[in-house]
Amino acid sequence: MSVSASSPLPEADHHCDVLVVGGGINGVGIARDLAGRGWRVLLCEQDDLGSHTSSASTKLIHGGLRYLEHGEFGLVRKALMERERLLRSAPHIMRPLSFVLPHDPRTRAAWMIRLGLWFYDHLAPRDFLSGSAAVDLSQSPLGQPLHRQWRQGFVYTDGWVDDARLVLLCALDASEQGAQILPRTRCEDLQAYGGGWRATLVRRDALTDLSTRTLTVQARAVVNAAGPWAEQLLRRGMGVPAVAPAGRRGQGGAAHLRLVKGSHIVVPRLFEHDHAYLLQGEDRRIVFAIPYERDFTLVGTTDVDHPGDPGDVSVSDDEVRYLCAAVGRYLRRPITPEDVVWRFAGVRPLLDDAQGAAAAVTRDYRLEAQALPAPWLTVWGGKLTTFRVLAEQAADRIGTLLGDPRSHWTTEAFLPGGLLQSGSDTALIPASPVAQMTAFQARLRQRHPWMDLGLMRRWSRAYGSRVTLMLDGVHSRADLGAEVAPDLYEAELFYLRRYEWAQTADDVLWRRSKLGLRYSPAQRQAVADWLAAQAKG
Structure with a gap:
């Protein structure tokens, strides 16, 4: 699609104020916020809700300690501001999680880590999460699973989340606020028409994967929250051309995505205590080892550029060996590829800031919105921790485009099931x-x-x-x-x-x-x- 239809089209099957394309965390978060403000919302997702990037994360609610090293103080502060807010909103699927960071003097000096942790403790207020502290690993139970050479370290606290259920709860909240949620429904075509958008949606049967019904939707505005497919939808589906950026990509001109694969493995439980480990590799990358589902340990992640189809992603044997080696460098109990009981990978749609290494690409987001050829907004980048504030800002922008700004409401709201008292x-x-x-x-x-x-x-x-x-x-x-x-x-x-x-x-x-x-x-x-x-x- 690229131009407005010149002749009348048949009556649409559905009419709404906003069509949201994409059922990952950003899409469902935006649908929830818009629906709670009284907008008529329809969300379509080509597969199951949260079945791609949003269910393949490291499952953390965190500011991103390692992002301080790249100078992303604004992103870290924004995420830290959201951290306790999210933990309060859904204490059934989220909980505080403390991390042990063994100190390796060959990669980062102790003073540098202490300074980073001081900033991490003070960039945003904390009501119930504990601050960081040094720990003598040679005397602490936290050091028992480690090789004896790791004698000193640090402990700090972030949060853990069931990422796939977070997506579902946002979708459920959106639905209960009046939004229509259509999983396994692909947006096949978009046309600017009558001051809004005419979309063609194709529903699929989950068991046969065959198309079952075609729907047409007339929407006043479109939100492109298609994650790894966002740039493809914007350029090909909505007809918005890419413009050569001024300066660094993703800053002064048109935004671009850099698709980066992150892989994880799950192995039988590696240690008995309830802390996680943040392990620094000799290549200066970090790998997490996190208690998982009571009897397992989650290990991840990698950062590998993914130039192919975002829907065709898997964990390579080299990545499995890399993660096993990263853990073996620290933990006495070695793990091998044969120990892996589950492996999963996802493609992160990162905002391309022209950084060389995939691990250094920003995890911040950008919202791009225009009124022509009809009101639209595209989400570039983002992370689990900032989904709520991203959705709030996106809903503000949509309200402005539609000429009817409406009030915020999610700041202190609970997600479904999160209010545990009555x-x-x-x-x-x-x-x-x-x-x-x-x-x-x-x-x-x-x-x-x-x-x-x-x-x-x-x-x-x-x-x-x-x-x-x-x-x-x-x-x-x-x-x-x-x-x-x-x-x-x-x-x-x-x-x-x-x-x-x-x-x-x-x-x-x-x-x-x-x-x-x-x-x-x-x-x-x-x-x-x-x-x-x-x-x-």
Whole structure:
């Protein structure tokens, strides 16, 4: 598409104020914010929600300590300002996480690390996260998993998040605010028409991958939040030409994306304590080793330029060996490629700032908006931690383009399931989200004593206060329906289909949960068979 239609088009199937293209964290965050301001919103995503970049992160809510070394103080401060705000908004899927940074004098001087941590502690206020401290690893339990040469280090605190569930909760909130959410619906064509946009959307069947229906949408404005596909949609789909930038790309002229692959591996648990490690490689890159799903350790990430199709991405054997070696340099217990139980990769759509090394490319974002040929906004870059403020700024820009600015509302808002107290409980809300979660789990256990501890923990962590939707009328394990796979009951599967757009086994086992880590191929197939039977109806 490139020009306005000159003759009348048939009546559209749907009319909305804003069409959001892209169901990753930025897209659903923008849809949520706009819908909460009263705009009529429709969001389409070509695959499952959050199935690409947004579910393939290192799963951190953080300011980005290493970005200080690249002078990105503004980005770090912006992320740190959001860190505790997000942890409060969804304490069921987020929690504080402390990191151990062993000191390697060959890569960075101790004074440099201390200075960086001082800035990290003071760039934004902290209400409940602890500040950094030095630690004698030769005397601390935190040093026991390490080789003896690592005698000194530092500890600081950030946050952990279930990234795929964060996407789903934002989409759910948008839906409950009135937005229409269409996963597995590809935007095939856009035309500027009648002062707005005419879009052609094609829906696909999740099980057969065949097109099932074509929809037309008339929208007053379009938000391009297509992540790694954003530049392709803008240039080819919306007909906006690339202009040679003035100076560095992504600064003075047209924005461009640099696609960088980040890969992770999951191995059996490498250490017993609940801290994570930030490990500095001899190449000055960092690798995280993070406690994961109680029995595992998540190791990542790499930074490799990805010139190919963003949808065709996988972890290479070289990357697996690199991550194993990075961990083996520090931890006494070596890991090998044979230890890997799961590997995943995603393509980060980074704002190209002409940096040489992929690891040095900025993680900041840019919003580009224009009124012609019809109102549109494109999101360039971004990261999980800044999704809310990005969405707020994007909604402001859209309101200006539509001539009707509307007030902010997400600053103190909870995500679905995040308000863990109700009624008389609200007067007794603990200050710490961790304390809130502990109190909520105790009440849940008291009200449903038949639930075993493992199921209670998993459900409370995944669904928060929305777990009551699954437990309404349930008085025993038998009321949950058949156990389709270990600890996965029909009640949960019905919930995921009804409220969270789950259609396939991968949707359930690798994004809405991580039960796939614990299941055999036969058990995963049992989940697939159950979902297929429900789809047939």
